[in-house]
Amino acid sequence: MQADILIRNVHLATLADAAGYGEVHAGALAVHAGRIAWLGRESELPATLQAAQEVDAQGGWLTPGLIDCHTHLVYAGSRANEIEMRWAGAAYEDIARAGGGILSSVRATRAASATALQAAATPRLRALMRDGVTTIEIKSGYGLETATEIRQLQVARALGLACGVRVRTTFLGAHALPPEYAGRADDYITLLCEEMLPAVHAAGLADAVDGFCEGIGFSPAQTLRLFAAAQALGLPVKLHADQLSDLSGAALVAGCGGLSADHMEYTSTASVAAMAKAGTVAVLLPGAFYCLKETRLPPVAALRAAGVPMAVSSDCNPGTSPGTSLLLMLHMACTLFGLRAEEALAGATRHAARALGLQSETGCLRAGLSADLALWAINHPRDLVCEFGHAPRVASWCCGRALDA
Numbered sequence: 001m002q003a004d005i006l007i008r009n010v011h012l013a014t015l016a017d018a019a020g021y022g023e024v025h026a027g028a029l030a031v032h033a034g035r036i037a038w039l040g041r042e043s044e045l046p047a048t049l050q051a052a053q054e055v056d057a058q059g060g061w062l063t064p065g066l067i068d069c070h071t072h073l074v075y076a077g078s079r080a081n082e083i084e085m086r087w088a089g090a091a092y093e094d095i096a097r098a099g100g101g102i103l104s105s106v107r108a109t110r111a112a113s114a115t116a117l118q119a120a121a122t123p124r125l126r127a128l129m130r131d132g133v134t135t136i137e138i139k140s141g142y143g144l145e146t147a148t149e150i151r152q153l154q155v156a157r158a159l160g161l162a163c164g165v166r167v168r169t170t171f172l173g174a175h176a177l178p179p180e181y182a183g184r185a186d187d188y189i190t191l192l193c194e195e196m197l198p199a200v201h202a203a204g205l206a207d208a209v210d211g212f213c214e215g216i217g218f219s220p221a222q223t224l225r226l227f228a229a230a231q232a233l234g235l236p237v238k239l240h241a242d243q244l245s246d247l248s249g250a251a252l253v254a255g256c257g258g259l260s261a262d263h264m265e266y267t268s269t270a271s272v273a274a275m276a277k278a279g280t281v282a283v284l285l286p287g288a289f290y291c292l293k294e295t296r297l298p299p300v301a302a303l304r305a306a307g308v309p310m311a312v313s314s315d316c317n318p319g320t321s322p323g324t325s326l327l328l329m330l331h332m333a334c335t336l337f338g339l340r341a342e343e344a345l346a347g348a349t350r351h352a353a354r355a356l357g358l359q360s361e362t363g364c365l366r367a368g369l370s371a372d373l374a375l376w377a378i379n380h381p382r383d384l385v386c387e388f389g390h391a392p393r394v395a396s397w398c399c400g401r402a403l404d405a
């Protein structure tokens with residue numbers, strides 16, 4: 001049996017089972033042709049195994065590479081001033097209605113070249129990679145016009161090539177109403193459906209379509225029109241749902257067979273039931289909850305009881321979650337939302353993969369899956385969630401290729 005890499009003297013947290021970490025103590029894992037070729041107890045390594053390279057993990061822990069399944073990583077400018085305004089008492093929605101918020105980032109992003117956007121986003125991606133991220137979803141949504149949306153998505157793809165991680169791109173043209181369409185939201189949705197989305201799709205730049213269904217975003221009816229256009233092109237859908245109010249967004253995206261409903265602070269139990277029925281993943285975003293000083297909690301107990309998979313993501317964006325530590329988000333998901341540590345880690349691996357439709361490719365340690373791995377100097381996988389600020393990553397691999405973070 002041939003292997004390109006054999007990682008030995010390692011404990012495995014496979015995250016492959018419905019509960020727990022899937023611990024294999026004193027284990028080993030072999031990689032061949034970018035895939036996990038074998039894993040198990042080191043004492044049971046096949047005698048015929050020949051490895052081109054051996055990695056002595058010195059008793060560390062190997063987990064699936066982490067997956068950040070909801071980010072707005074590619075943007076220009078800063079909204080630090082708005083964060084200070086909120087600390088002084090201003091509301092996120094009021095800042096948005098006054099032309100700040102998302103539209104402030106739209107102005108900066110429209111004015112930025114692809115080179116400038118990539119230079120701005122690279123340190124954010126590197127920081128996430130130092131937290132063990134090997135797959136990341138990156139949305140557009142700070143262009144709100146065809147050329148800039150395409151530029152954002154091209155930069156997202158270029159980042160994946162430059163840094164070696166797997167990037168999934170999401171078209172979020174329905175993030176906010178651009179100033180040119182003020183008072184004409186239905187016309188903007190028509191533009192999205194008839195021009196922008198087909199152009200992005202023709203360029204092969206979108207793996208999925210997202211929207212912001214909210215009082216300061218788009219209505220359920222407008223969201224449904226967008227989703228119909230996406231599905232006519234064969235693109236999966238997901239939604240910023242029920243973040244600031246309950247518009248039954250989670251039920252809407254579940255009703256469309258969508259990949260995920262994201263945020264979900266105001267999601268009702270009826271919507272949770274719709275998600276369970278459809279197999280739609282709940283993406284919890286504690287960074288935005290924290291940064292907006294929200295008090296309304298996502299319905300974690302109801303999601304758990306209904307068996308809805310819960311993912312956890314950074315929501316990295318300049319306005320509501322200006323951070324680049326997925327491990328910190330796992331800690332916050334437990335402290336703020338009441339997840340258990342093993343649920344949080346599954347939320348950044350197995351369930352995050354499902355939220356991107358990648359569950360047959362990555363998200364746990366299993367023979368045949370992509371060799372997306374993170375090696376940590378920790379005593380137990382719970383340490384990744386319970387502690388923060390330590391950067392315990394020793395190494396990581398995407399498709400069997402070592403990443404340089």
Ligand code: NIG
Nearest residue numbers: 102212240288315317319320
């Ligand atoms: O996920 N809610 C809408 N979208 C982002 C915020 C984007 C922004 O404020 O720039 C979010 O929180």
Ligand code: FE
Nearest residue numbers: 070072240315
């Ligand atoms: Fe978001």
